[in-house]
Amino acid sequence: MVDDQGAVADVGRGDRRAFESLYHRYADRVYRFAFTLLRNRHLAEEVVQETFIAVWKGAKGFEGRSQVSSWLFGIARNQAHALLRREARGERARELPAPLPDPEEAFARDQLASRVWEALGRLSEAHREVVFLAYYEGMSYQDIAQMLSLPEGTVKSRMHHARRALAEVLT
Amino acid sequence: MRQDCTETRELLTWYASGGLAPSEQGTVLAHLGACEACRLELAEALRVARAVRSTVRQIPGPPRRALAHVLANTEGVPIAEIEMGSSLAGVSLGMSAGERGLPIRGRLRLLGREVEIFRVSRSLSAAV
Structure with a gap:
């Protein structure tokens, strides 16, 4: 391929x-x-x-x-x-x-996913994109910083803040 | 909290998701070996990573019509589209007109996946 x-x-x-x-x-x-x-x-x-x-x-x-x-x-x-x-x-x-089938309906059958989705919704769009790119896409902070035209430190601190907020719904 | 704890914790997300360069991985690993508080943070980062991945994975892909829209807007204006079968399986035949010619394509659809089975591209000059 x-x-x-x-x-x-x-x-x-x-x-x-x-x-x-x-x-x-x-x-x-x-x-x-x-x-x-x-x-x-x-x-x-x-x-x-x-x-x-x-x-x-x-x-x-x-x-x-x-x-x-x-x-x-x-x-x-x-x-x-x-x-x-x-x-x-x-x-x-x-x-x-x-x-269309609503993607959020899938979360209704999964309590953890539902809580995570709600918590993601409370984050700003700027934080959500970093969470997606880091956790789902597995991108490095350097690549994310380059893609978003942000200093690397900003990417790291956004992610740190987002992770703390998401961790609260998992406890 | 020590300075190296602050720096390590900012990198734990990427340590958990495999997005760190080998040299940074080594630095984080060395710190984790000596710091129980950061090991607890790592456990939290891993839990969050798993939960986010599992949540996002449940979002389905775009509907089939999204591809049809993309093809129509890149290949030209659809002239004819014939579809046979059901939502589970079927075949379709489509013809478009665009700046690159008059392509005719046949597609096979099975359980939500589509594959092209043939394509005939005919230039506009040849068609006239």
């Missing part, structure tokens, strides 16, 4: 199969990231769509200086913020998409 860097290079040359393969590799992760940040399934779906459209258009310019995952999550984060800005300005038409 072609690695991520090779897949993005192929996408940059207009390879549709590579593009779909990249989608299948990352769509779930991008959706989970967006849903953790925005806590809204329809917005999260839009983030996935806009992210991959941006990947198709921008793959040619990917120079491989960062990991593909960092590049993709960086795009997803920008798309999430752009969506929120459009929402705040009232520019985004409210759509009524077909019903």
Whole structure:
């Protein structure tokens, strides 16, 4: 199987199969990231769509200086913020998409997950993204700092604060 | 709390999630060997890491229509889409028109996963 860097290079040359393969590799992760940040399934779906459209258009310019995952999550984060800005300005038409299973329903059957999800909701979006990238994606604090354009110390202190808050619901 | 405890505790998240460079892992490990309070913090960091991973893993992926939307917006405007089967298994045939041509693709769907079984790309110039 072609690695991520090779897949993005192929996408940059207009390879549709590579593009779909990249989608299948990352769509779930991008959706989970967006849903953790925005806590809204329809917005999260839009983030996935806009992210991959941006990947198709921008793959040619990917120079491989960062990991593909960092590049993709960086795009997803920008798309999430752009969506929120459009929402705040009232520019985004409210759509009524077909019903979807609510991801939060899954948590209702799992008490621990439900408590963790609630605790994540009490954190700021800035803290939630660090938690996701560190714990779920396993990214180093250096990579997170680079992706978010933050000092490494800020990433570490956000994570420390978030961990304390999350630990409280586990005791 | 000692200065090296403060520094270690800031790194415990990444120690727990495997995101530390080997040299930093060694420093944290050496400190943990001598500090019971930080070992307790590590146990907490591991509990939080497990709980967050297990919670996030329960978020399903995007619905199938998200891929259809992406393909339509990168490949061109869908001209025709024929679907047969059920939500569990089926096949679909789609044709689009975009700047790169008139691709026709066939897809097989099985238990929530989709694979492309064929694709025919025809350039616009050849179609005219």
